[in-house]
Amino acid sequence: MAERSDTPLIEVENLGVRLNTSRGPAQAVRGVSFALKRGETLGLVGESGCGKSVTALSLMGLLPDSAVVTGSIKLDADELVGLADADYCRLRGNRISMIFQEPMTALNPMHTIGNQVAEPLRRHKNYSAAQARKEAIALLDRVGLPDPARRVDAYPHQFSGGQRQRITIAMALACEPDLLIADEPTTALDVTIQGQILDLIADLVEERGMSMILISHDLGVIAENVQRMMVMYGGTVVESGPTGEVFRRMGHPYTQGLFRARPKLGARKGTRLKTISGTVPELADLPSGCTFSDRCPLVIDQCRAALPPMVDVGPGHFARCIRTDVSMAERVGALTA
Amino acid sequence: MSTAPLLDVRDLEQRYTLPRESLFRPPGQVRALNGVSVQVRAGKSLGIVGESGSGKSTFARVVMALERPTAGHVALLGRDLNRLPADELRRARRDFQMVFQDPYGSLDPRQTIARIVAEPLTVLEGADRTTFRDRVAAVLRQVGLRDADMEKYPHEFSGGQRQRIAIARALITQPKLIVADEPVSALDVSVQAQVLNLMQDLQEQFGLSYILISHDLAVVDYLCDEVAVMYLGRIVEQGRPEDLFERGAHPYTRALLDAVPRARAGGGRRRRGAQAIASQSAAAAGCPYASRCALADQHCREVSPELRKVGEGHLAACHKAEAVMALPQAAMEG
Numbered sequence: 001m002a003e004r005s006d007t008p009l010i011e012v013e014n015l016g017v018r019l020n021t022s023r024g025p026a027q028a029v030r031g032v033s034f035a036l037k038r039g040e041t042l043g044l045v046g047e048s049g050c051g052k053s054v055t056a057l058s059l060m061g062l063l064p065d066s067a068v069v070t071g072s073i074k075l076d077a078d079e080l081v082g083l084a085d086a087d088y089c090r091l092r093g094n095r096i097s098m099i100f101q102e103p104m105t106a107l108n109p110m111h112t113i114g115n116q117v118a119e120p121l122r123r124h125k126n127y128s129a130a131q132a133r134k135e136a137i138a139l140l141d142r143v144g145l146p147d148p149a150r151r152v153d154a155y156p157h158q159f160s161g162g163q164r165q166r167i168t169i170a171m172a173l174a175c176e177p178d179l180l181i182a183d184e185p186t187t188a189l190d191v192t193i194q195g196q197i198l199d200l201i202a203d204l205v206e207e208r209g210m211s212m213i214l215i216s217h218d219l220g221v222i223a224e225n226v227q228r229m230m231v232m233y234g235g236t237v238v239e240s241g242p243t244g245e246v247f248r249r250m251g252h253p254y255t256q257g258l259f260r261a262r263p264k265l266g267a268r269k270g271t272r273l274k275t276i277s278g279t280v281p282e283l284a285d286l287p288s289g290c291t292f293s294d295r296c297p298l299v300i301d302q303c304r305a306a307l308p309p310m311v312d313v314g315p316g317h318f319a320r321c322i323r324t325d326v327s328m329a330e331r332v333g334a335l336t337a
Numbered sequence: 338m339s340t341a342p343l344l345d346v347r348d349l350e351q352r353y354t355l356p357r358e359s360l361f362r363p364p365g366q367v368r369a370l371n372g373v374s375v376q377v378r379a380g381k382s383l384g385i386v387g388e389s390g391s392g393k394s395t396f397a398r399v400v401m402a403l404e405r406p407t408a409g410h411v412a413l414l415g416r417d418l419n420r421l422p423a424d425e426l427r428r429a430r431r432d433f434q435m436v437f438q439d440p441y442g443s444l445d446p447r448q449t450i451a452r453i454v455a456e457p458l459t460v461l462e463g464a465d466r467t468t469f470r471d472r473v474a475a476v477l478r479q480v481g482l483r484d485a486d487m488e489k490y491p492h493e494f495s496g497g498q499r500q501r502i503a504i505a506r507a508l509i510t511q512p513k514l515i516v517a518d519e520p521v522s523a524l525d526v527s528v529q530a531q532v533l534n535l536m537q538d539l540q541e542q543f544g545l546s547y548i549l550i551s552h553d554l555a556v557v558d559y560l561c562d563e564v565a566v567m568y569l570g571r572i573v574e575q576g577r578p579e580d581l582f583e584r585g586a587h588p589y590t591r592a593l594l595d596a597v598p599r600a601r602a603g604g605g606r607r608r609r610g611a612q613a614i615a616s617q618s619a620a621a622a623g624c625p626y627a628s629r630c631a632l633a634d635q636h637c638r639e640v641s642p643e644l645r646k647v648g649e650g651h652l653a654a655c656h657k658a659e660a661v662m663a664l665p666q667a668a669m670e671g
């Protein structure tokens with residue numbers, strides 16, 4: 001695949017997703033564009049309802065039937081938007097796979113873990129039962145499950161949360177996908193286990209030359225695990241750039257607010273957290289113009305008039321804000337440490 | 338410690354019996370708490386951190402007198418909660434209230450906010466609900482909600498607002514102690530900060546004490562005067578946050594701190610050693626952390642370390658605490 005290494009593996013252009021909610025249709029994702037080459041890692045950060053999971057599900061073709069997807073998603077130059085479901089089934093778990101947040105519910109309690117890890121191999125690669133079982137044991141061994149040859153016939157309830165997440169990773173990796181999407185893979189796990197799982201994912205991404213999209217609400221997880229990042233708010237990307245660049249100089253008031261609002265180790269009792277006023281808006285109530293305008297400390301009338309364009313604020317670093325001259329005058333990021 | 342502590346917990350043990358697996362063997366037991374002793378003074382806060390299965394939520398339930406401990410005692414304002422008759426215990430509950438983790442599950446969806454918030458009062462004082470409206474309105478204002486919110490139902494509020502309602506419900510009896518089990522972990526980061534600031538303001542205003550249970554070390558560091566680290570039902574280290582987070586004396590505290598991802602430029606991957614999880618049911622000899630500990634030697638595996646003083650107000654249960662304290666601490670973020 002070396003001859004294709006210059007063209008992006010996945011190219012998303014102006015993606016829009018319209019969902020039917022209980023409060024009527026809502027634009028969950030608007031104007032999201034990015035490209036990812038083989039072996040690259042991209043992080044999506046944001047709070048609940050910002051559209052990060054919907055973006056991931058649209059790549060997987062797992063949105064509800066009523067969802068309206070506009071724009072384009074290309075995998076190796078093949079268009080995925082509007083692809084027939086049968087064709088999508090051939091990609092899912094094969095070329096694109098996903099690790100979900102809840103290892104407790106992502107596994108089927110009625111099947112042995114061996115069968116679940118072997119299923120994509122049987123389906124996509126036409127392995128015989130014996131071959132697939134052998135490969136499943138090898139995969140379970142690779143993800144660090146102790147004694148896989150004996151435990152391959154065990155059921156999900158016989159494993160701890162961290163072990164179950166290792167099993168879902170083995171399932172996702174079975175067919176050596178080109179793109180791995182990890183949606184909050186460690187949110188349900190203890191912090192010490194989180195480190196181990198992220199190490200494992202990083203090793204596998206490097207070893208197999210996969211591309212990865214890592215979704216998280218935790219700026220710390222993003223800072224340590226991806227090369228590039230996008231911050232989402234209200235269905236739009238508000239800031240994007242190389243991870244080091246964004247943490248060095250945050251451009252968008254929302255990214256800055258998110259960074260400041262985190263309680264930090266070593267900040268003594270009595271110091272106050274800087275909050276972002278208001279709450280995360282529901283998709284149906286997004287303000288016109290800049291989606292963050294209702295909560296932004298720097299808002300001016302012009303912000304409410306139209307959605308601001310992405311502004312170039314550094315090498316490969318963009319912010320969707322017309323007030324970056326003010327927001328970036330003050331340095332927010334790791335250098336304040 | 339000149340004055341008597343508000344809460345005095347001594348040698349608390351809690352065991353749960355597992356389902357019987359064989360007719361011929363006694364059923365197994367989970368040792369959720371293995372001799373926990375702590376004191377909380379009035380107006381001060383204690384944070385409890387630890388992984389899932391460390392016994393921190395069991396500790397909260399026993400302190401709230403929702404469960405009777407297998408052994409040990411819990412005294413609040415000098416009264417042993419497990420010896421009080423049921424009706425006296427109910428009246429004593431005005432002094433200690435709880436805020437739960439899930440703001441979606443802990444409010445009755447069929448009741449108005451006024452009824453939810455007034456419920457502790459109606460139970461305690463048994464009077465007509467309508468007379469409590471002024472007190473409900475006052476307490477809602479204290480947590481940053483409006484009088485008009487009284488007639489609404491929980492589904493009309495966001496997660497952060499619901500957690501404010503849960504805090505208002507805990508505050509209305511004017512308690513001395515609020516036990517908060519992961520109060521902000523279900524909230525978005527920007528809203529989490531608002532609730533934490535509110536909890537700090539209320540503490541200053543009313544001289545409350547908190548027992549804050551959290552897996553997030555930074556949250557505990559922000560809100561607490563003292564922190565206890567739990568591992569397999571024991572306190573393995575206790576002290577002021579700066580003692581624990583700058584001069585941690587137990588390898589487990591160090592491991593927890595080291596595992597926190599840091600939000601900063603050029604962080605990159607930091608490798609962490611693989612760690613196995615020990616069982617809760619075995620009562621093996623030696624230090625319970627020995628199987629995960631890089632410093633463990635034969636002595637650690639044979640003799641269980643006692644919680645001992647390693648500094649002013651700083652306790653640790655480790656034979657090698659002094660050696661651990663001398664290790665450089667992972668860099669803090671600002």
